[in-house]
Amino acid sequence: MDIERFGGPTVRFEYGGLIFVTDPTFDDPGEYPIGARVLVKLTPPLAPPPDRADVVLLSHDQHPDNLDRAGRAFLARATHVLTTPVAAARLGAGARGLEPWASADVGGVSVTAVPAQHGPDGTEHLTGPVTGFVLTAPASPGVYVSGDNASLDVVRAVAERFPGLGVAVLFGGAARTPLLGEANLTLDAAGLVAAADILGVGEVHAVHVDGWAHFTEGPAEVRAAFAAAGRPDPLGVQRGGHRG
Incomplete structure (x- = not known):
């Protein structure tokens, strides 16, 4: 599956004849407050926002490294926005919330919301609810977006x-903030390899591993972990600076 990378968690790909965009983030580098904390973006987006999307898969809206100001504006360019129920309530018209394991049919593609845990056990009250997605379509391998x-x-x-899923888009970076100290809020590089093994997928795209100061691991650690496991580079050959 060919994906276009924009940095952080944001990618664009086509599946089942539809254009999908994940967690849109297109803001410039800078400081982004979140409650009493500040997240620091280090690098600009790798490309301007796409003209449109059929579906935005939004894992959550409460953190600016997953939905920033320009990303919120981009939601208006999407025909469908699928996310958590609480995010949909905050975002208003045009966003649809899916409970875990609930599905929506969009243009012949079945999109199922699947659980995601944004930190150690028992911390959802601090980090807020997050969702992943599984996409399935006739005659196409299933796609997991974590x-x-x-x-x-x-x-x-x-x-x-x-x-029997075929493709996994896995969010990594071993993100850490003062909210949970030394605990990872996302998988580290070894965890990405383990996730790929558990899923049994042959094609992995690692995202959410660059661009922010609170990511404690980056592309180098991810590439090294996959190479040590004998797996293909999950960041791909960067064509035009932003394709994977």
Whole structure:
């Protein structure tokens, strides 16, 4: 699956004849407050926002490294925005919230919301709800988009519900903030490899591993972990600076 990368968690890809965009973030580098904390964006987006999207897969809206100001404006260019129920309520018209394991049919593609755990067990009240997604369509391999997830048990649950997936878009970066100290809010590089093994997928695209100061691992760690496991580079050959 050919994907266009914009940095951070944001990619564009085509599946089942539809254009999907994940967690749109297109703001410039700078400081982005979140409650009493500040997240620091280090690099600009790799490309301007797309002209449109059929579907935005929004894992959550409460953190600016997953939905920033320009990303919020981009939602108006999408025909469908699928996210968590609480995010949909905050975003208003045009956003649809899906409970875990609920599905929506969009243009012949079935989009199922799957669990995601944005930190260690018992921390959702601090980080807020997050969702992942599984896409299925006739005669096409299934696609898993993890969202911000730090739990391999969650990955196992997805693999049990959806055996035989073909592609995984996995959010990594081993994100950490003062909110949870040394605990990872997303998978580290070793966890990305383990997730790929659990899912049994041959094609992995790692995202959410660059562009922000609170990501404690970057592309180098991810590439090294996949190389050590004998797996292809999940960041791909960068064509034109932003394709994977």
